Amino acid sequence: MERLSREKVKPLAEQYGETDEVPQEIIDAMKEAGIFRILFPEQYGGDGVSAVKLCIAREALSRFSVVADVTLAMQGLGGYPIVVAGDKEQKEKYLPLLAGGDLLSTYALTEPGAGSDVASMESTAVKDGDCYILNGTKRFISNGFRADMGVVFAKTDRDRGNRGISAFIYTKGMEGLSIRKRIKLMALHDLVELQFTDCRVPATNMLGAENGGFKTAMQTLDLLRMSVGASALGTARAALDLAVRFSLRRKTFGNPISSYQGVSFKLADMATELDAARLLVYRAADLMDKGAGRVTKESSMAKYYATEMAGRVVDMAVQIHGGIGVTRGMDVERLFREARAPRVYEGTTEIQKMVIANLILREAKEREGDQQS
Numbered sequence: 001m002e003r004l005s006r007e008k009v010k011p012l013a014e015q016y017g018e019t020d021e022v023p024q025e026i027i028d029a030m031k032e033a034g035i036f037r038i039l040f041p042e043q044y045g046g047d048g049v050s051a052v053k054l055c056i057a058r059e060a061l062s063r064f065s066v067v068a069d070v071t072l073a074m075q076g077l078g079g080y081p082i083v084v085a086g087d088k089e090q091k092e093k094y095l096p097l098l099a100g101g102d103l104l105s106t107y108a109l110t111e112p113g114a115g116s117d118v119a120s121m122e123s124t125a126v127k128d129g130d131c132y133i134l135n136g137t138k139r140f141i142s143n144g145f146r147a148d149m150g151v152v153f154a155k156t157d158r159d160r161g162n163r164g165i166s167a168f169i170y171t172k173g174m175e176g177l178s179i180r181k182r183i184k185l186m187a188l189h190d191l192v193e194l195q196f197t198d199c200r201v202p203a204t205n206m207l208g209a210e211n212g213g214f215k216t217a218m219q220t221l222d223l224l225r226m227s228v229g230a231s232a233l234g235t236a237r238a239a240l241d242l243a244v245r246f247s248l249r250r251k252t253f254g255n256p257i258s259s260y261q262g263v264s265f266k267l268a269d270m271a272t273e274l275d276a277a278r279l280l281v282y283r284a285a286d287l288m289d290k291g292a293g294r295v296t297k298e299s300s301m302a303k304y305y306a307t308e309m310a311g312r313v314v315d316m317a318v319q320i321h322g323g324i325g326v327t328r329g330m331d332v333e334r335l336f337r338e339a340r341a342p343r344v345y346e347g348t349t350e351i352q353k354m355v356i357a358n359l360i361l362r363e364a365k366e367r368e369g370d371q372q373s
C-alpha cells in the first residue's frame with residue numbers, strides 16, 4: 001500500500017495538483033493495485049471486507065492524494081450499503097464492478113436542510129407502479145460528478161422520522177437526475193449537489209426493507225467513520241514528516257530549530273498524539289473485522305479523536321515552518337486546509353460525541369436495569 005501510494009499515486013497527485021476532477025489515471029493506478037477489492041466480499045469479486053485494510057489504505061493514500069483517498073472512501077460509502085442491505089441480484093449486478101473499480105460510487109444522504117439531523121431530510125420517494133418517484137436535493141456529495149452510481153436516501157413515510165427513510169441505488173444518467181453545481185471547498189475535491197426531479201427509480205433498486213434506510217446509513221458510517229480517522233492519520237503523518245525535516249534544516253540564532261525545546265517538544269506532542277489516535281483507529285477496525293458486533297462507539301471515538309488530532313498536529317507543523325508555512329503552494333499549507341473538512345463530514349465532532357455519550361449512558365442504564373432485576 002505504501003508502495004502504491006508513494007510510487008504511483010504521489011507522482012500523479014503532483015502532476016494534477018489540487019483539482020476537483022477525478023483523474024482516470026489515478027483510478028487506473030488504484031484499479032491495477034486491486035485496492036477496491038478490500039471493500040467487498042470474496043464471492044462478489046472482492047478480497048473480503050476488511051476494516052483494517054481500508055484504514056491502512058486510507059492512511060497511506062491521504063498522505064499524498066485527497067482524490068485517491070476520497071475515491072476509496074466513496075467506493076465504501078456507496079458500496080457498503082449494498083453489501084449490508086442488498087439482495088442477491090443487486091449484489092451480483094453491482095459489487096463485482098465496484099470491486100474491480102469499473103464503476104465508481106457515491107453516497108447521497110446530506111441535504112441543504114439536513115446534515116447532522118438526518119431524520120429531518122425532505123427528499124421523498126413515492127411508490128408508483130414498479131417504480132419510486134424521487135424528488136429532492138442532496139448536497140455535499142463527494143465524487144458526485146464522477147460517480148457512475150450511488151446510494152440515495154429519501155423519505156418513504158414522512159411521519160416516521162428516521163423510521164421513514166429508505167435507501168435506493170441510483171445510476172448516473174437516470175431521467176430526472178441532474179448534477180446541479182460543483183461546490184468549491186477550501187481543499188478541493190469533486191463535490192456537487194444532486195437534484196432529483198420526478199426521477200423514476202425502479203422498485204428493484206430499493207436497498208433492504210422500505211423504511212429501513214436509516215439503519216443501513218448508520219451501519220455504513222460505522223465502517224467509514226473509523227476510516228476517516230485513518231485518513232486523518234495520513235494527513236498528520238505527512239505534516240509531522242515535513243515538520244521534522246524542516247526543523248533539522250532551518251537554523252535560527254546559529255542552531256537548527258530542532259535543538260530548541262519550543263520546537264522539539266512540539267514534535268514530541270505531535271508524534272505521541274498521532275500514535276494515540278492510531279491505536280483508536282486500529283482498535284475499532286480490528287473489532288469490526290473480528291465481528292465483535294456493533295462498533296459504533298469505537299468508530300466514533302476514532303473519527304472524533306483522529307480528525308481533531310490532525311487539526312492540532314498540522315497546526316503545530318505550520319507553526320514550526322513559520323512564515324513559509326502559511327505560504328500558498330507549500331505542502332504544509334495544503335495539509336492545513338485538508339485537515340479541516342474531516343472534522344465536519346461524516347458526522348461532526350459534536351455528533352460523534354453525542355453518539356459516544358448516548359451509548360455510554362445506554363450501557364450504564366442497561367447495567368442498572370440488570371442489577372435491579
Ligand code: COS
Pocket residue numbers: 109110115116117118119162214215218219221222294296345346347348351355
Ligand atoms: N447500526 C445499526 N443501527 C443503528 C445504528 C448503527 N450504527 N445507529 C443507530 N441505529 C438504530 C438505533 O438502534 C435505532 O433503532 P430503533 O429505532 O430500532 O431503536 C435507530 O437506528 C435510531 O437511532 P438513534 O435513536 O440513535 O438515532 P437518532 O435519530 O437519535 O440520532 C444521529 C442519529 C444524530 C446520531 C444520526 O442522525 C447521525 O449520525 N447524524 C449525523 C449524520 C452524518 O454523519 N452525516 C454526514 C453524512 S455522510 S458525509
